[in-house]
Amino acid sequence: MASLSDLPVELVDNIVLYLSQPGLYSVIRVNKGLYTSVVPILYRHVDLFIPPGNALPRIDRFCLAIITDSRKTRQVESVRLGLCPIEGVQGGQRWLPPDKNFDDQSMLEKAVDVLRQEMRREPLVATANYLRHAIVMREYSSYAVLILLLLPSLRRLDVADEKSATLDYLHTILRNMDSATIWSHHHPAHVLIDRLSSITHVSLLFDRHSGVAYSHENSYASVDHFINIPNITTLELSISGSAESQLNAHYVPNPIVTRVRPTNITTLVFRHSGPFLGVQRSLLESTPQLRSFTYDIFYDSSGREREDARLIDLTGWSDVLQPLRTTLEVLVFSAEYCDTSKYFFNQPRIGDRVYGYLDLTNFSCLHTLESPFVFLTGETELSITTEIYALLPPNLRHLSLRPDLSYAQAPFAFDLSILPSALTFTESKTEAQYLMNARMDVSYMFQASLTLLDQTASLETIAVWQPADKSLEWFDGQVKEFASKCRNKNVTAKILVPMLLRWKKLEHWDLVREITIFDRLEPADGEVKRFFRHRWGERPLGLASQYHLNALRSHQVKL
Structure with missing residues (x-):
């Protein structure tokens, strides 16, 4: 019987579209051929919702992957950020636990470089130092901001956040895009506006x-x-x-x-x-x-x-x-x-x-x-x-x-x-x-x-x-x-x-x-x-x- 690798690429694409993200991740580890054809689908719709308990999604690894490989950033069409609605998931700040197998220093250096490039002008400079500190602390919200700054082809953004506590940095950046607010006396950075212009669908709660x-x-x-x-x-x-x-x-x-x-x-x-x-x-x-x-x-x-x-x-x-x-x-x-x-x-x-x-x-x-x-x-x-x-x-x-x-x-x-x-x-x-x-x-x-x-x-x-x-x-x-x-x-x-x-x-x-x-x-x-x-x-x-x-x-x- 033919294996999955023997099937035409178009048929494999149709099959794996029915898989969840964990299922897709398992498929790409089978061989190089499936890795090449399935990775674009794996990165097409990214689910970073917080499930019940403390097992936060590895938003840090996803962040590092798209910072390191610009091809992956262009493949992402939709992202889900925030809290899932299942009982037991509470709002508030979230920090990823330390991981000795993750290079936090490299992550910080690459993030700082992004902030320098994307935040040269106001209003984001005011929050840059706080954002760097949040990245050092491995805060979920800081990675969410980086994701928003990095993805050039994002079409859909799903955000679920009770009282704006879990994704506070993301909310702050979006608020500061409005130059007519009483706390903002400057125009938002054009590079940020250009980057977010690809988003056509927004889903809240x-x-x-x-x-x-x-x-x-x-x-x-x-x-x-x-x-x-x-x-x-x-x-x-x-x-x-x-x-x-x-x-x-x-x-x-x-x-x-x-x-x-x-x-x-x-x-x-x-x-x-x-x-x-x-x-x-x-x-x-x-x-x-x-x-x-x-x-x-x-x-x-x-x-x-x-x-x-x-x-x-x-x-x-x-x-x-x-x-x-x-x-x-x-x-x-x-x-x-x-x-x-x-x-x-x-x-x-x-x-x-x-x-x-x-x-x-x-x-x-x-x-x-x-x-x-x-x-x-x-x-x-x-x-x-x-x-x-x-x-x-x-x-x-x-x-x-x-x-x-x-x-x-x-x-x-x-x-x-x-x-x-x-x-x-x-x-x-x-x-x-x-x-x-x-x-x-x-x-x-x-x-x-x-x-x-x-x-x-x-x-x-x-x-x-x-x-x-x-x-x-x-x-x-x-x-x-x-x-x-x-x-x-x-x-x-x-x-x-x-x-x-x-x-x-x-x-x-x-x-x-x-x-x-x-x-x-x-x-x-x-x-x-x-x-x-x-x-x-x-x-x-x-x-x-x-x-x-x-x-x-x-x-x-x-x-």
Whole structure:
């Protein structure tokens, strides 16, 4: 049988793309041939996140490698810095332990040389001595700064840092790039601006590998100094605020932008964030070219329910987005209202905490919309007898409908073996009633999809998300009727299936199966299935998945 080394280089590249960094490192040690072909992939996406415990990633060795070999610096396209979201990882300064096999003196000499070259002019000179001292002390943050200064081809920067303590030097350098701040009276070094100009994607407090939300209360990201990076086009972040603040959609926590100035950002993605409206205005004023906006609402009540809480103000969202009505092309909303400490059949209902209507009738450029049914109908209790008057954009071409905030959102195959005893009679009755309500909501969503088809004259594609639990997906008869309706309207019909609970593995949190049941451009084709990860067209995947990620991690899901 042929070995890995005997395969064509292109095939080897496709195979090793599925490996983690430790796996890639093992492959390059097999022989010289694999080393030559795999090293560029090893250095393409660098993960330096801090895991639980004290086993810090060897950021010092990576730093020395790219200082010594300029070819490796040109291969790096993305870097992840900071804290992973797994419980037990705390913020604060971090120092790598001494290593007798690592040449710290050589590292310092090369770092000082970099600082001389890159920091000849203000504002970085003021921090140079402190940075040198931090390198001597083997501080994680000092190596992170050197990495940022060295990489000429960096496209994506992922930073996760609670209260800016772990990566303080990195934050300081980015802050000092803004000459308008009160503490900076000079222009930033042009060499630094040129070096950072390659970065187009920035992600803050979001782990795109695990999808797990950061649990730190009050962990919000101040994007002020990150938007100093000149050529950012995509900004992805998560804001949670305090538990009390999330009970009021109009509460304004510490601003994430304190000095409004125009940027080149065209795509803005909020991941599993509190239902804040107040923080949006200053950021949206800084994004006059914004074309794509995603907001993934996540609120874990955990016993903090309040009858007077007004969490989701749809009218307020319509107003906040008004400045974008002439530029916004893609709008995505998702929502989770849950209690991760309770079983799925004891999940709270959001009720009248959703109020108002999502009015998009004057968004003339908006051609792609993804939204929960609840946002379009304004009704949290999905009753088939309720008339639907969705206020949709006039030129809508692509519509995706989500089961968020319905009874159908939460259920999964529950593993009774984790319980000390079987469910009580009352619990079993509650579970049965919850599942009955979920099936009724699925029936409503089927009928609502047919109704919305009649309300959209220019529609080209309609996609309907199925619930995470396989037992609640549409029946074959419903799928056929939906396809027939779309064929008559000449609209492409798609079914979207989240795979997290189908395959029951955490790594599939943002994997989706797309089933095209009718294609307006290829009407003779039968059913076509494809998989997508990370993104589906212009939309991010993995939204509204926190409750099920928690259920898998706590072993509630029957495997």
